Amino acid sequence: MVPTELNFAKEFVQFLVNSGWTVQPVRPSKLNGFFIETKKAAWIDTDKGIMEVIFFDNDADVQQIQITEETDIRNYHKYVLKTPTETRRIEASATYFTKHRNMLIVTIDGQLNEALNQLLASSGSRRA
Numbered sequence: 001m002v003p004t005e006l007n008f009a010k011e012f013v014q015f016l017v018n019s020g021w022t023v024q025p026v027r028p029s030k031l032n033g034f035f036i037e038t039k040k041a042a043w044i045d046t047d048k049g050i051m052e053v054i055f056f057d058n059d060a061d062v063q064q065i066q067i068t069e070e071t072d073i074r075n076y077h078k079y080v081l082k083t084p085t086e087t088r089r090i091e092a093s094a095t096y097f098t099k100h101r102n103m104l105i106v107t108i109d110g111q112l113n114e115a116l117n118q119l120l121a122s123s124g125s126r127r128a
Contacts (some may be wrong), residue, residue: 002042005043011102016087019119029053031106035062036086048062049112050098054104062099 001017002010006026016023029041040055056062061083070078073116079090079097094125098105099118107113 006042008040009044010052011047012053013042013044016044016046016119019123021119034088035081035083037083046112048115049107049109051105051107051109051112051116056102056104059101062102062104064102065099065104067097 001023002013003026003055006028009026012085013023018107024045027043027045029043031052031054032041033039034041035056038054038056038061042053042055043054044051058106066082070080077092077094079092079095080117081088081090081097093108094110096102096107096110098107098108098113098116098120107116107118
């Protein structure tokens, strides 16, 4: 289910499966290399929707990310993501960001985001 080159995602995928979620084979994410701090990102397709997960070396790296939204046009969103070393931008439809341990989880599906946040909260896992 998790290819060898994406082993960094294995623990999170196993957590989803153990929680009753169905996960399709995990693939490389287009967000790989989005931040200079990491080149570890996975595209995870579940029965609840698709998420892209960026993995950092430690929790503190994720906690330092500042995310703000700039809206100009209705239904068009600009997000600014700042780390201590860089500023990146995402322009898209509504996008949801969840910081969890050493991961920044990104999805465009509101229902998936809600289900994910409920799962993380009910598991007693620490969230941002």
